[in-house]
Amino acid sequence: MKHLYFKIILFFILLFSASLLQAEGSEVAIPAITGEITSTKIQKKETLMELALREGFGFENIVNSNKELDPWNPQTGSHITLPGRAITPFGSAQGIVINLAELRLFYITKSGQSIDVNVFPLGIGREGRATPEGEYRVVVKKEQPDWRVPAGLRSEAPELPAIVPPGPDNPLGDFWLGLSAPGYGIHGTNRPYGVGRRISYGCLRMYPDDIEMLYQEIIPGEKVLITYQPFKAAKDGNELFLEAHPDYLDRYRDDFQEALHVISKTGWPGEIDYALVKHVTASATGIPTAVGTLAKQ
Numbered sequence: 001m002k003h004l005y006f007k008i009i010l011f012f013i014l015l016f017s018a019s020l021l022q023a024e025g026s027e028v029a030i031p032a033i034t035g036e037i038t039s040t041k042i043q044k045k046e047t048l049m050e051l052a053l054r055e056g057f058g059f060e061n062i063v064n065s066n067k068e069l070d071p072w073n074p075q076t077g078s079h080i081t082l083p084g085r086a087i088t089p090f091g092s093a094q095g096i097v098i099n100l101a102e103l104r105l106f107y108i109t110k111s112g113q114s115i116d117v118n119v120f121p122l123g124i125g126r127e128g129r130a131t132p133e134g135e136y137r138v139v140v141k142k143e144q145p146d147w148r149v150p151a152g153l154r155s156e157a158p159e160l161p162a163i164v165p166p167g168p169d170n171p172l173g174d175f176w177l178g179l180s181a182p183g184y185g186i187h188g189t190n191r192p193y194g195v196g197r198r199i200s201y202g203c204l205r206m207y208p209d210d211i212e213m214l215y216q217e218i219i220p221g222e223k224v225l226i227t228y229q230p231f232k233a234a235k236d237g238n239e240l241f242l243e244a245h246p247d248y249l250d251r252y253r254d255d256f257q258e259a260l261h262v263i264s265k266t267g268w269p270g271e272i273d274y275a276l277v278k279h280v281t282a283s284a285t286g287i288p289t290a291v292g293t294l295a296k297q
Helices: 047-057 059-064 151-156 208-217 255-264 274-283
Strands: 004-009 021-024 026-030 038-041 079-084 095-099 103-112 116-119 134-143 175-179 185-187 198-200 224-229 231-236 239-244 291-295
Touching: 026 116, 047 059, 047 079, 059 291, 116 208, 175 208, 185 208, 231 255, 239 255, 239 274, 255 274, 274 291
Parallel strands: 095 224
Antiparallel strands: 004 116, 021 026, 038 079, 095 103, 103 116, 134 175, 134 224, 175 185, 231 239, 239 291
């Protein structure tokens, strides 16, 4: 299974950081933007859901970045944009950062003057069972976990047992990272087509290979930030980038004004193409787009 893995080596001070980590008295910058946009083509009789699984992306991310295509019946050979570039969410720090709005997990680590940013697609809580936002920690690591079926889910499906043992019928997959939010965790899945969708009972599901990699790296006590940021902005050199995802919670009355508010948090001193800002927020493709430039001195 492919996953998004981007390593950024930082020497001295990077001027385009979105946030800072403290390390042995020096400041090490987390990159504001990571990864790259790539592409592929639809194979015969392949849906976008099948392509997302093949390429290791989330389903909704693929759909949003290829809105001109029918997700269930795209033409064979169609060009597909793979949205591998992402702006790091505001407030990011060492540990796990989850942006529910984009259905992605950012795992950020440091070693001296080196920053690693790993980006993974996620399945999150469905409507009525939203994954909670907040600051948490990993408190439990468990391989081959039992699934203790939530009482509310058993009331919807009385045929479910109280406990599902490890195995192919266990929706937690092979690895469980329990959070300090009671009953919630990050885990694998026996239904990979649910990754990149709002379909779970509130937990966060990952592709099997992705959770295995993350599980090996995480230690109990790891910080976890769960946030909701449909709009992200960052400075990268002489350009200002904006990334927009659908505001599925309808939290913001005016997407354009919220995007401008997010841009203002970057301290951007240059010009802004407001018409392009409106287009980016309206299209919500999830692809970072340059919406401003600094005039050459």
